[in-house]
Amino acid sequence: MNLYVTQVKRELWENKVSFIYTPVIIALLIVVMAICAALYSRGVIDGGGVHFNFTSSSVPVDAGVTVATDTPTIGINPQADNKKSAQHFDIKTSIQKDPSAFNAMVLGVMYANCAMLYLVFSIVMSAYSLRCLFDDRKNKDILFWRSMPVSETTNVLIKVGMVLLIGPLIMLILNLIVTFLALLFGLVFLGAQGIKLGYLISSVLSGGALYIPIQIFYELVFSLLMSLPIIGFAFLASAFAKKTPFFIFASPAMIALADKILDSVFGINIGFIDALAVYGRMLLNTKDAFILQHSFHFDQTMILPLVSCVGLGSIFFAGAIWLRNNRYEI
Amino acid sequence: MENIIHAQGIYKSYGKKIALDNVDLKIPAGRIVGLIGPNGAGKTTLLKGILGLATVKGNLRVLGLNPFTERVKLLEDVSFIADTAILPRWIKVSEALDYIEGVHPKFSRKKAMGFLAKTNIALNNKVKDLSKGMVTQLHLALIMAIDSKLLVLDEPTLGLDIIYRKQFYETLLNDYYDAQKTIIITTHQVEEIEGILTDLIFINGGKVLLETTMDQLPNTFFELQVDINNKDAALALKPIYVRTMLGGFSMVFEGTDIAQLEVLGKVMTPSVADLFVAKMQPMQIV
Numbered sequence: 001m002n003l004y005v006t007q008v009k010r011e012l013w014e015n016k017v018s019f020i021y022t023p024v025i026i027a028l029l030i031v032v033m034a035i036c037a038a039l040y041s042r043g044v045i046d047g048g049g050v051h052f053n054f055t056s057s058s059v060p061v062d063a064g065v066t067v068a069t070d071t072p073t074i075g076i077n078p079q080a081d082n083k084k085s086a087q088h089f090d091i092k093t094s095i096q097k098d099p100s101a102f103n104a105m106v107l108g109v110m111y112a113n114c115a116m117l118y119l120v121f122s123i124v125m126s127a128y129s130l131r132c133l134f135d136d137r138k139n140k141d142i143l144f145w146r147s148m149p150v151s152e153t154t155n156v157l158i159k160v161g162m163v164l165l166i167g168p169l170i171m172l173i174l175n176l177i178v179t180f181l182a183l184l185f186g187l188v189f190l191g192a193q194g195i196k197l198g199y200l201i202s203s204v205l206s207g208g209a210l211y212i213p214i215q216i217f218y219e220l221v222f223s224l225l226m227s228l229p230i231i232g233f234a235f236l237a238s239a240f241a242k243k244t245p246f247f248i249f250a251s252p253a254m255i256a257l258a259d260k261i262l263d264s265v266f267g268i269n270i271g272f273i274d275a276l277a278v279y280g281r282m283l284l285n286t287k288d289a290f291i292l293q294h295s296f297h298f299d300q301t302m303i304l305p306l307v308s309c310v311g312l313g314s315i316f317f318a319g320a321i322w323l324r325n326n327r328y329e330i
Numbered sequence: 331m332e333n334i335i336h337a338q339g340i341y342k343s344y345g346k347k348i349a350l351d352n353v354d355l356k357i358p359a360g361r362i363v364g365l366i367g368p369n370g371a372g373k374t375t376l377l378k379g380i381l382g383l384a385t386v387k388g389n390l391r392v393l394g395l396n397p398f399t400e401r402v403k404l405l406e407d408v409s410f411i412a413d414t415a416i417l418p419r420w421i422k423v424s425e426a427l428d429y430i431e432g433v434h435p436k437f438s439r440k441k442a443m444g445f446l447a448k449t450n451i452a453l454n455n456k457v458k459d460l461s462k463g464m465v466t467q468l469h470l471a472l473i474m475a476i477d478s479k480l481l482v483l484d485e486p487t488l489g490l491d492i493i494y495r496k497q498f499y500e501t502l503l504n505d506y507y508d509a510q511k512t513i514i515i516t517t518h519q520v521e522e523i524e525g526i527l528t529d530l531i532f533i534n535g536g537k538v539l540l541e542t543t544m545d546q547l548p549n550t551f552f553e554l555q556v557d558i559n560n561k562d563a564a565l566a567l568k569p570i571y572v573r574t575m576l577g578g579f580s581m582v583f584e585g586t587d588i589a590q591l592e593v594l595g596k597v598m599t600p601s602v603a604d605l606f607v608a609k610m611q612p613m614q615i616v
Binding site (some may be wrong): 151 | 383385401402403404405406409410411412416418419420421422425428429430431432433434435452473482
């Protein structure tokens with residue numbers, strides 16, 4: 001067990017900027033922004049969302065963060081220029097009228113964090129998958145790692161675990177921390193304005209802000225399992241490449257182009273585009289897991305696609321392990 | 331005595347180039363072996379085979395194990411330093427200690443800390459912030475803290491200045507080596523390791539040209555310094571190498587009767603460097 005924990009630590013040490021510093025800084029920024037917005041705004045609600053306005057001058061400046069009360073989202077407010085005509089409500093009044101509004105506010109902050117982390121981790125994991133079995137060969141670090149009694153199977157599987165489990169776990173922990181901080185701050189802020197804490201807490205407990213990060217973690221892991229053919233191929237490209245893993249990773253696009261040309265010019269269909277289309281349909285059928293809106297429900301029709309994706313991904317991982325064991329070109 | 335390494339008919343080729351050509355080797359426990367050869371001689375390929383980093387044909391057992399198929403088990407008892415620059419540049423000294431402690435069952439953190447205490451290396455230093463000499467010191471401290479039976483050093487002092495090179499071998503000999511440990515060293519700086527070796531192996535063109543102990547060397551090889559008057563008589567005894575020197579010639583003989591040589595001039599034991607040149611460039615008669 002100590003071996004595996006140490007291997008995970010090694011990955012975190014090596015990639016601490018990607019796996020720890022960047023996500024933590026983003027989560028901190030989200031929390032700080034939310035607190036600043038709440039402290040310095042008038043907390044007006046326009047139309048269907050809570051709208052944070054910074055009021056450092058007499059004319060409110062829009063921070064551009066919109067959190068809807070029904071389905072929380074984050075983004076540039078398209079109605080920012082029309083805010084003068086928007087219908088405004090006081091947060092306190094709004095929460096007193098509808099207890100779910102507090103839950104939505106807490107969730108809004110969590111979703112803002114979740115969306116940013118999702119974006120960051122998508123980039124981090126893609127880059128990690130493409131270089132994790134390449135960089136040590138390029139830098140010749142591999143000679144040090146291979147002087148230790150650790151098999152390549154362990155080494156590769158730990159790296160797979162970083163993508164499938166550790167990344168989502170970090171996201172879960174940060175989402176939970178951000179949710180907790182948003183809840184704590186909301187309780188203090190609104191409690192100071194005379195709203196009963198029990199009322200606010202029951203709003204969050206019944207609204208699900210505390211368990212939704214766990215649901216998102218489950219959706220994230222499922223979506224990663226469905227993405228295993230892509231992740232596995234990235235690992236294979238990383239283990240295979242002598243110079244640039246990306247070119248190998250991008251090779252399916254060339255095969256698809258060749259398939260298209262062969263089909264249109266010679267009438268020969270090698271079936272590659274059809275296979276990609278099948279995979280695309282599998283992903284489409286499970287798209288709810290990818291959008292992380294706690295709307296995903298697993299059903300029996302997803303078993304075969306899931307097994308197929310895991311199976312294909314595993315073949316690529318096995319190929320990567322074989323290459324690591326048998327191709328030593330340093 | 332039990333052989334740590336037993337190689338029989340080891341063969342390896344890269345395309346048409348033969349890197350190892352039916353190499354036979356037996357290295358017993360408790361020896362310090364110098365594996366000497368010119369560039370491209372097959373040293374690194376042989377070491378890769380011994381460490382399970384490359385497949386080789388033939389029968390190769392290291393500590394009784396197949397190094398390629400049982401590499402992980404083997405590496406519990408075998409350590410190696412491939413060259414001075416392979417520690418990951420991003421790693422901190424403390425992280426390196428934690429890592430090896432976590433994965434290596436025979437690593438002693440206490441020993442490593444003891445070795446590091448004799449250097450200027452701090453635990454929070456990153457490898458990229460250390461000088462090349464300090465990286466070597468760190469690597470050696472980490473490796474020497476592993477209680478392994480075989481230590482393989484492939485050009486361990488490459489690129490280091492003479493002070494670090496001397497320190498490296500002194501530490502190795504004084505703080506690490508004992509009768510239970512076997513060390514294999516490859517280097518081009520033959521003269522620096524000559525004093526610590528117990529065994530000598532010369533390799534060239536994938537073949538072992540010489541496999542001897544340092545104790546046997548003075549009984550087998552002789553260097554004769556001879557003047558012009560005795561040159562022909564000395565040449566008649568078939569030296570394996572001849573070179574001109576100030577006021578005469580230096581000739582290296584193998585297995586010749588020393589009494590025949592002593593009447594011709596001054597006889598001594600050739601240095602490893604001279605012997606190396608003699609074996610690599612035989613019968614260069616001037």
